[in-house]
Amino acid sequence: MIPKERVGVLVGADGATKTSIETALGIDLHVSSETGVVEISPKSENSDPVAVLRGKDVVTAIGRGFSAENAFLLFDEDMIFDLIDLREVFGRNEDDIRRIKGRIIGQQGKTRRIIEEMSKARVSVFGHTIGFIGNYDAISIARATVELILDGKQHTTVYRFLREKRTEIKKKETLELWERPVRPP
Secondary structure (H helix, E strand, O other), X not given: OOOHHHHHHHHOHHXXXXXXXXXXXXXXXXXXXXXXXEEEEEOOOOOOHHHHHXXXXXHHHHHOOOOHHHXXXXXXXXXXXXXXXHHHHHOOXXXXXXXXXXXXXXXXXXXXXXXXXXXXXXXXXXXXXXXXXXXXXXXXXHHHHHHHHHOOOOHHHHHHHHHHHHHHHHHHHHXXXXXOOOOOO
C-alpha cells in the first residue's frame, strides 16, 4: 500500500513508469488509485522470485517519496532500499517528528544534500519516514548519520562524522583498485 498522492508517480504519464517497472523486472503491477493498494505478481511461473521482492522495494521507494528515476536504481542488484519509521522512534508525537524531519532536511535542504553527497546514497524525507537507496556502504553511512541526528547530535558533529566515513570509503576503494589483478593485454 502506498499513499494515494504517490499513485500518480508510480503509474507515470500514460502508464510509462509502471510499464518500465514491469518490463525491467518481469512482474505485473495492479494499482488501485482509490486505495493505494499495489499487487505485485510474477509475469510467468519461470520468473525470477527475487524480482517480486525487488519490485516491492521499487514500489515502496516511490511510495515513500523517491522519484521514479531514483527508485529505478533498485533494478541493480547491488543497490538496496532501507527505511526508518520515525513513529518507531518518537511514537505519534507529530511535533517531534516534524522537528526531526526539519533537522534532517536542514535549511533549504542543505543537510540532506550533504548526506547524499558524502555517503553517495539517495535520501528521501516523506511523511513519517526517512528512506535510503544506495549500495550497502552508502546506506550504512547515511543511516548512521541520520541516527546521529535522531540522537540529538549537533550538525557540526554529524558533518565531521560524514567526512571521516567518506575518507574511509575512499581509502577502501583505492585499496580495492590496487588489489585488482591485472589482466594481460
